[in-house]
Amino acid sequence: MAGSNSNTNKRTLRPDGRPSQGNTLRPLACELSCTHRADGSALWKAGLTHVLAAVYGPIAPLVIAKENPNQGMVSVVIKMSDQGQQQQSNNQTLEYGQFLHDVLTACIDVSKFPRCVMEVVLQVIQSDGSMLACLLHAAVAALMDAGIDLLYMPVATTCLVVLPSSLDGTKKKKSRILLDPTSAEEFEDDDCSSVVVLVNEKNNPDAILGSHTFGGGVTLEDLLACVQVASKACHAIPAFFRLAMEQKVTRESQTLWSR
Amino acid sequence: MEESKPSPFPPSASLSTLGEWLDLPTTTTTTTTINSSSSSSSSNLLLLQSLDPQQYVHDFWKNRTRPDGRLFSQSRPCKVVTGMLRPHSAGSALVTTTTTSTINTTSTTTTTKVLAATTLHIGQPSPDRPDRGDIVVHVTGSGGHNIGTDFLGNKQQQQNWDVLQAWLQRTLEEEEEQQVEEDGNGGCAIPSRLKLWTGKAALRLVVTVHILEDGGNIEDAALLACMAAWKDTTPLPQLGKDLVPVPERGGALFWKNHEAYLEKRATATITTEDCNNNNNDNNDRPPRAFRVSLTMGVWRDPQDQTTHLLVDPSLHEKQFVDGTLTMVVDTSSGRLQPQYTGKVPLTANDLALAAKLSQARADELAAILLS
Numbered sequence: 001m002a003g004s005n006s007n008t009n010k011r012t013l014r015p016d017g018r019p020s021q022g023n024t025l026r027p028l029a030c031e032l033s034c035t036h037r038a039d040g041s042a043l044w045k046a047g048l049t050h051v052l053a054a055v056y057g058p059i060a061p062l063v064i065a066k067e068n069p070n071q072g073m074v075s076v077v078i079k080m081s082d083q084g085q086q087q088q089s090n091n092q093t094l095e096y097g098q099f100l101h102d103v104l105t106a107c108i109d110v111s112k113f114p115r116c117v118m119e120v121v122l123q124v125i126q127s128d129g130s131m132l133a134c135l136l137h138a139a140v141a142a143l144m145d146a147g148i149d150l151l152y153m154p155v156a157t158t159c160l161v162v163l164p165s166s167l168d169g170t171k172k173k174k175s176r177i178l179l180d181p182t183s184a185e186e187f188e189d190d191d192c193s194s195v196v197v198l199v200n201e202k203n204n205p206d207a208i209l210g211s212h213t214f215g216g217g218v219t220l221e222d223l224l225a226c227v228q229v230a231s232k233a234c235h236a237i238p239a240f241f242r243l244a245m246e247q248k249v250t251r252e253s254q255t256l257w258s259r
Numbered sequence: 260m261e262e263s264k265p266s267p268f269p270p271s272a273s274l275s276t277l278g279e280w281l282d283l284p285t286t287t288t289t290t291t292t293i294n295s296s297s298s299s300s301s302s303n304l305l306l307l308q309s310l311d312p313q314q315y316v317h318d319f320w321k322n323r324t325r326p327d328g329r330l331f332s333q334s335r336p337c338k339v340v341t342g343m344l345r346p347h348s349a350g351s352a353l354v355t356t357t358t359t360s361t362i363n364t365t366s367t368t369t370t371t372k373v374l375a376a377t378t379l380h381i382g383q384p385s386p387d388r389p390d391r392g393d394i395v396v397h398v399t400g401s402g403g404h405n406i407g408t409d410f411l412g413n414k415q416q417q418q419n420w421d422v423l424q425a426w427l428q429r430t431l432e433e434e435e436e437q438q439v440e441e442d443g444n445g446g447c448a449i450p451s452r453l454k455l456w457t458g459k460a461a462l463r464l465v466v467t468v469h470i471l472e473d474g475g476n477i478e479d480a481a482l483l484a485c486m487a488a489w490k491d492t493t494p495l496p497q498l499g500k501d502l503v504p505v506p507e508r509g510g511a512l513f514w515k516n517h518e519a520y521l522e523k524r525a526t527a528t529i530t531t532e533d534c535n536n537n538n539n540d541n542n543d544r545p546p547r548a549f550r551v552s553l554t555m556g557v558w559r560d561p562q563d564q565t566t567h568l569l570v571d572p573s574l575h576e577k578q579f580v581d582g583t584l585t586m587v588v589d590t591s592s593g594r595l596q597p598q599y600t601g602k603v604p605l606t607a608n609d610l611a612l613a614a615k616l617s618q619a620r621a622d623e624l625a626a627i628l629l630s
Contacts, residue, residue: 217594
C-alpha cells in the first residue's frame, strides 16, 4: 500500500486523465425531464457515475399517519445497482438516505406544502466514486424540474484527503486533497485517506450546510482546507444547473412552436 | 434565512402578558425573569412550556442557559458500567446519561440508557480479506418513553434505529481498520485483532445494542457503549494458546481447554495493569485507540444572528435546534469525522470551536475507557 501511494505521488495525471493537482471536476452532463410519469426527473452524470432521479409530489401521503399538519415531508428512496455486497450496500443506502433527507428538508420550503409528501427516488445506474454528491445533484435537478420551491441551491463537493508517505514508509504530515475522486482513488489507500463530502451554496461559499465523512478521519487543518476547496468549486455547479435548465426550456419552446 | 413565523400568542410572550392574556390571577408584582421562585410565575412557566415549548426553550437560550441548568458547552453527567452481563456475553457496557430540570417543586428527569453486549463467533474469513475478521452490529430497543410520542409512531423510530445501526457498523469497522498497520512488503506489521488463521479462521464480533431509554442524543451513548463493551471483551481467543488446529479433522479448530478459557473470562477484572496486558496481543502492539463522538445542536440567535453550539442536546431541545453536528474523534490520532446537516451555515470558526469541544470530550472519555 505504501508502494502504490508513492506511485500516486509520482503520477502527473490521475487515473481518469485529469491533472494530478487534484482541483478539477469530472465532466458533467444533465438531462432534465427524461421520464414522463414523474413530476420532475433528471439524469445526472459526473464522469462514469450516473444517477437517475425522479420526484413525485407534492402529493397527499398514502398513509394518513404520515401527514404533518404544519409542514411538508420529504421521502428519499435510493436504489443501488451494486448487488454483490448486499449488506454494505444496505448500510450505505441507509446513511445516504438519511443525509439526503436532512439536506433536502432544509433546502426545500416545506412550510408551503403542509400535509404533503415529496418523494424523491434515486436510482444509481453506474457508480464510479463521489456517489453522495451525485445523488444530491440529481435530486436537486429533479426538484427544479418539478418546479418545487427551494430556499437555496445546495452544492455538494467531494474531497479525498490523502496522507502521503515517503519511499521509506514513514508518513509525512502534509496531506493532499483531490477533488471529485473516482472509485479507484477512493479505495486505493483505505488506511491513509478519508472522503469528505461538503454541502454549501453559492451565496455563502465559505460556510457549510452539510458534511459527511468516511474513512480514518481528517485533521482540523485538512477539514478547513476542504472547505476552501469546496468554496471554489461551488460556483461551477449552479452555472451548470442554469445551463441545463436553459437547454430544456429552449428545447420545449422549439417543440411547442413547431406544431 | 427565512424569518420565524409569528407566534399565535402576544408578540412579547413574557410571563406577565401571557398571564394577562389568559386572565390568570397574579398575587405578586409582575416579573419577567425565568428563574423567579414565585408560585404564580412557576405555574405560568409550566403553562408556557406546554403551550409554546419552542418559545419556552428559546427564552432560556437567549439568556445563554438551558432548561436543565447546563451551559451551552456542558454535557450531561454520564455513567459507564461494564461487565454486568458476564459470563453470558464476552463483554458488556451500560451507559446512562441523566438530566434533571426543576421548576419550583416540580422536577423532570430525562434519561438516556443504552446497553451494549458483544459476542464472539469463529468462522471462515472472506476470500478478499483473508487476514481480517468481521464486525456486525444490531440495534434494538424497547422504546422507553418514546412509544407513540412521535406522531409517525414506531415505524419512524425503527427507521432511526436502522440508520444508527448503519452508522455504528461503519464506525466500528473503520476503527478496527485503523488498528491494523501494514508494512511496506504487503504483510501486516500489526495484524487485526480478529484474525486467527489467515484464510481459514477469523473472529466475528457481534455487537448488540439495546436502547432502554431515549432521553436524547442516542448516538453518543450508543457509540460509547459499543466502545466500552469492545474494551470489556477480554481476552480474545488466540490460535495456539486457546485454539489448536487438528489436521486429522480437516484443519478444524478445537479449544485447548474451554472451561479454563470461560473461567478466565468470567473472573477477568478490569484494572489498569490487566487492561493493558489483556488488550495487547504482543508487547509491541500500541495501546488501543477508541472513537468517541460528541453531538451538538446548532442554534442561531434571531436577534444578533450569532451561531451557538449546544453540546449534548436533550430530546426536548433537539426538536428546536436549527441543525445537528456530530464529531467523531479518534482518541489516538485526534482525527475528526464531522457529520452535519442543518439550516444554519457553519463557518470555519464554528468548526474550529466544535473540534475543540470534541477533543476535550474525547480526552474525558479516553480517561474512562483506558482506566
